[in-house]
Amino acid sequence: MRYIEHDIVVKRMNGRNVVNKLFKSIFLLATLSALLALVILLYQIVSQGASHLSIDFLTNFASRFPAEAGIKAALVGSIWLMLVVAPTSIILGVGSAIYLEEYAGKNRITTFIQMNISNLAGVPSVVFGLLGLTIFVRALALGNSILAAGFTMSLLILPVIIVASQEAIRSVPGELRDASYGMGATKWQTIVRIILPAAIPGILTGSILALSRAIGETAPLIVVGVPVIIQFLPEGVMDTFTALPMQIYDWSSRPQQEFQQVAAAGIIVLMSVLLLMNSVAVFIRNKFEKRY
Amino acid sequence: MSTTQAINNRSKTAGLEQESSQATSTSSVYDTKQLNLWYGDNHALKNIDLDIKQNEVTAIIGPSGCGKSTYLKTLNRMVELVPNVKTSGQIMYRGRNIFDKDYSVEELRTRVGMVFQKPNPFPKSIYDNIAYGPRIHGIKNKKILDEIVEKSLRGAAIWDEVKDRLNENAYSISGGQQQRICIARALAIEPDVILMDEPTSALDPISTLKIEELVQELKKDYSIIIVTHNMQQAARISDKTAFFLNGEVIEYDNTDTIFSNPSDKRTEDYISGRFG
Ligand SMILES: Nc1ncnc2c1ncn2[C@@H]1O[C@H](COP(=O)(O)OP(=O)(O)O)[C@@H](O)[C@H]1O
Ligand SMILES: [Mg+2]
Numbered sequence: 001m002r003y004i005e006h007d008i009v010v011k012r013m014n015g016r017n018v019v020n021k022l023f024k025s026i027f028l029l030a031t032l033s034a035l036l037a038l039v040i041l042l043y044q045i046v047s048q049g050a051s052h053l054s055i056d057f058l059t060n061f062a063s064r065f066p067a068e069a070g071i072k073a074a075l076v077g078s079i080w081l082m083l084v085v086a087p088t089s090i091i092l093g094v095g096s097a098i099y100l101e102e103y104a105g106k107n108r109i110t111t112f113i114q115m116n117i118s119n120l121a122g123v124p125s126v127v128f129g130l131l132g133l134t135i136f137v138r139a140l141a142l143g144n145s146i147l148a149a150g151f152t153m154s155l156l157i158l159p160v161i162i163v164a165s166q167e168a169i170r171s172v173p174g175e176l177r178d179a180s181y182g183m184g185a186t187k188w189q190t191i192v193r194i195i196l197p198a199a200i201p202g203i204l205t206g207s208i209l210a211l212s213r214a215i216g217e218t219a220p221l222i223v224v225g226v227p228v229i230i231q232f233l234p235e236g237v238m239d240t241f242t243a244l245p246m247q248i249y250d251w252s253s254r255p256q257q258e259f260q261q262v263a264a265a266g267i268i269v270l271m272s273v274l275l276l277m278n279s280v281a282v283f284i285r286n287k288f289e290k291r292y
Numbered sequence: 293m294s295t296t297q298a299i300n301n302r303s304k305t306a307g308l309e310q311e312s313s314q315a316t317s318t319s320s321v322y323d324t325k326q327l328n329l330w331y332g333d334n335h336a337l338k339n340i341d342l343d344i345k346q347n348e349v350t351a352i353i354g355p356s357g358c359g360k361s362t363y364l365k366t367l368n369r370m371v372e373l374v375p376n377v378k379t380s381g382q383i384m385y386r387g388r389n390i391f392d393k394d395y396s397v398e399e400l401r402t403r404v405g406m407v408f409q410k411p412n413p414f415p416k417s418i419y420d421n422i423a424y425g426p427r428i429h430g431i432k433n434k435k436i437l438d439e440i441v442e443k444s445l446r447g448a449a450i451w452d453e454v455k456d457r458l459n460e461n462a463y464s465i466s467g468g469q470q471q472r473i474c475i476a477r478a479l480a481i482e483p484d485v486i487l488m489d490e491p492t493s494a495l496d497p498i499s500t501l502k503i504e505e506l507v508q509e510l511k512k513d514y515s516i517i518i519v520t521h522n523m524q525q526a527a528r529i530s531d532k533t534a535f536f537l538n539g540e541v542i543e544y545d546n547t548d549t550i551f552s553n554p555s556d557k558r559t560e561d562y563i564s565g566r567f568g
Contacts, residue, residue: 145452173412175410176414178408179408179413181370182368182370183401183402184400184481194414257510
């Protein structure tokens with residue numbers, strides 16, 4: 001007696017193929033609708049803002065007159081912000097990930113820490129703003145400086161960097177660790193010479209994506225008290241500053257129609273920065289393609 | 293190390309007539325006494341007694357899960373990387389108990405090299421793979437590193453195949469070549485003992501043959517302990533064979549004796565393929 005009747009299988013084949021095709025179209029549709037939304041958004045912004053884009057726009061400070069309004073202070077401010085956020089969050093994040101993956105034992109305390117890191121990744125950014133206001137702006141008396149805002153942003157993206165780095169470290173094959181320990185390497189030598197080099201593509205891609213989140217965040221900056229209208233460039237991390245999303249938010253909330261175009265031009269600049277960061281991430285991922 | 297060398301030299305100059313007396317007096321590298329090991333509640337090694345001799349190939353055979361890899365990993369204390377491992381008993385390596393509190397695992401592992409089941413070169417150049425061990429032990433001089441790399445690759449019989457591509461990634465060569473790179477990498481720390489855990493199980497027959505020949509060559513200078521589930525391989529390349537079953541050593545003797553005239557019924561059953 002046979003369990004698989006081939007004739008029946010062939011007869012049912014048509015129905016199976018139809019279902020197969022149906023789902024394929026549904027998924028294609030889902031992808032296309034996301035793509036469509038993106039295209040519409042880009043079209044709107046570019047058609048609104050392109051007319052205002054110019055070298056002057058990049059080199060002018062903010063102004064009451066839309067025609068003269070420029071993004072210089074915000075662009076430079078955002079770069080300063082990143083100069084604080086990138087080292088702070090990457091050093092702390094990768095350090096925590098190394099500790100959790102390589103040193104910490106698997107006990108209740110580490111499970112608790114791990115769970116809270118994942119939870120922190122989901123906390124709204126306004127809450128991090130309040131934390132920054134209490135700790136950095138007030139308690140440590142850093143005021144509304146680049147340093148205070150940078151530390152606040154670092155806290156915001158730290159959980160994401162930790163989780164991404166942990167995953168990158170975990171994906172390094174155990175056989176490589178064994179080979180290193182088997183030759184008498186210490187844990188630290190194994191981490192520095194084997195694990196980190198193999199994990200760096202993953203760590204960097206995760207970190208850059210986290211940084212591009214930080215560069216687009218507004219809420220924590222508002223809470224920390226970062227001003228909008230600034231007519232000078234910061235000279236150090238203790239100076240105050242403004243950032244791209246703050247500036248864009250300000251322009252878009254002004255009544256004059258012309259400022260909407262200025263805001264759109266600002267968005268184009270912000271998106272270009274994001275695109276640049278993401279291409280760096282893709283470049284790193286391709287360049288260090290893994291070989292095992 | 294110097295005593296090893298001295299003994300090597302002596303046995304080379306000793307001549308044929310003294311060969312038999314030499315054989316009986318060869319010193320042991322590893323003397324395992326009443327070793328027990330638990331993974332949590334799993335009693336994986338039970339009262340192991342094994343005396344492993346210098347400049348011999350000792351094969352460890354037995355069915356899957358009988359504790360062969362566990363025993364091998366205990367010899368260089370790699371097993372301690374597994375959480376919740378407990379041991380009791382002694383393993384005397386060259387007269388010192390490796391479980392002594394003041395015996396550093398790093399020191400032990402520079403004397404005892406290991407080759408794993410699956411070739412596991414680092415994702416680095418062939419040169420950097422071989423130089424890894426010497427570098428972590430503090431050798432920075434480029435000329436010395438060059439010499440060690442060449443010597444080790446020659447020792448693993450792969451120098452001619454890779455000498456023009458030392459800067460290529462170690463993953464660009466075949467699996468069999470990768471495994472010999474791993475052997476060369478272990479030789480580069482100038483070990484006394486080489487542990488091999490089924491080093492040919494992932495390889496094709498020709499690569500397997502090359503590694504078996506290499507093992508024969510290496511035993512002149514090193515003591516080799518090799519786990520294998522391939523009994524023909526054990527018979528071909530080893531001097532002594534230990535048969536493991538359910539975490540116990542059932543029989544340990546000269547390979548010829550084990551394969552032609554085993555004293556335990558279970559050994560005979562296993563060897564004749566009645567289980568395993
Ligand atoms: N990392 C580990 N954690 C827990 N138990 C293990 C581990 N490795 C091996 N064991 C157990 O120890 C016993 C012996 O395993 P192993 O030494 O790998 O056998 P073999 O190499 O002879 O196939 C098995 O029962 C196995 O399940
Ligand atoms: Mg095994």
